[in-house]
Amino acid sequence: HNCMSIEFSLPGPIRDFVFDLHESMRRSQRIVDVQRLYDVRVKELTEKYFSQSPWPESNLIAGEVKNDEGFLLFYKEMILRQHVTAKIKIHLSDNITSWFNYLKLFEYILEVSENDLCITTQWIYDITQEFAYQFQGFCQFRCQVANHTPEVLAVLEANKEVWTFPAIESILQRLIKAGSKAIESTSKSAALSMNSTNFRAQFGYFAAIELARLYCLLGDFNGSIQVISPIKLFDRSELFVQLTLCHFNVFYHNGVCKMLLGHFSEAADMFTDIIVLVSRILKPGGSAGGGARSSFAAQLQKMLDKVLALMAMACTLEPSHRVEESVMEMVEAKWAEKIRKLQSGDEVLYSECFSFAMPKFVSAQVPDYAATPAVSTHQEAVQHQLAVFLSLVRQQAPFLKLRSYLTLYASIDIDKLARFNDVSKEELVAQLVAYKAREKGSRTDIQYTIEKDVLVIDSGVLNAQAENNKAVEKFFIAGTKKHAEINRHLSSVFDQLGF
16 A cells, blocks of 8 residues: 555656666666766756655655665665755755765675666766765864754764765775776776766776865865876866866866965966866857756856966966966956956955855864854864965065066166165075076076176067067957947947937
8 A cells, every 4th residue: 555655646757767767777778878867857857846845765766666775875866966956955864864875875886796787977977076065065064063053063963973084085095996996807998988887987087086176175285186196187088078067176176286285387277278168168159058058057157257266366476377368368358457466466355366266175173062162163274275375475476576577677787676676685686596496497487697786687588578468468459449349339329319
């Protein structure tokens, strides 16, 4: 009787979907069917039946799949993710349930035979990405101790082992190890191709990407760069390049790591890649066109705005680094008014850009829920990284001022340059030596020598600087033309109105 009531309570399309998805994942193992059901049908059913309510719990659909526990683990992970997408309120109990489901799911992935499961690359990435995302969100939530009720604090105290970083790191490392082992049985190109049947290799691949992301969020920037080092970031044949959001996240977090380590040129290269990528997708006729993909386009635009802010700071702090003209035009179009303030070392503006463009850093430390008075610590990680970044800005400030003079003169008296920089002659010489050492190997480093207390700058650098200024000239010329066109249009309108 219970089975019949459950069966009749489920809409027919939901029963059909669950049956078909199970059939394609476990029996027929047709990847094209899994892809259609996961990429398209899930969204259609969510919009039609579950935009305001959650999907049926796994026990309600278990009969449709003959209580296949492995399949039900994937189903439970998927429906909670749909709840977040549909903006259904997620409760603390959902976070705890999700944690224990992930534990079982990853154990199953590590143990199941390659012949017993068919799953798409997109789905694999979504699972690993959501795992890291939920950890980040839970860290921010549990550290807001002062905002929680006694009941919530009691639940958190009773579940201190939930969403801890050592456990998460262990899971991801095990997936990485299993993935590496899976690749040994075949070629890397075959295992890491889109929708390959070697799902364990792909779980390991994306686990490394998400572990690198978590190291970045926790402030271990060298660790983040190291864990992702086996992946060739600029190789277009890499699997992550096939998934736009994954591509963005890989370069974004890697660029953030390099920026906060003070490697501004390398950070600029990472940001350049994704600015070009996203702008190409967003342009008219790109793959993020209207219709159902409009929300995707809006998401990409927000991401692009963040990277343009990071790029503005990176280029300001490393002005000798040559950047693609089209990219600089986009940065200047968005940040032209603020770049001058950044160049002057305005720490308030740097702080604003940091808060807008950087990821939400977190602390892995589990707070003391019983401490009195209750103190929220969810902003401490962000404030710490901001302080580190501002210290890098202060270190760069003398070099930025010095370089501005080096690009103005073909030669200048050392004493005069020292007065311009408000330092002694000895301090200026020390700065010049430090600047040359710092710029060594740069693609556009400024060459200079000191001859009888006169600083002689290589004229070739000035010519290169002039070439770089052409991009700025084009920007202002285009703005002037647009201004004139607007004036003509307004004059025409006023004439028609008789003004």
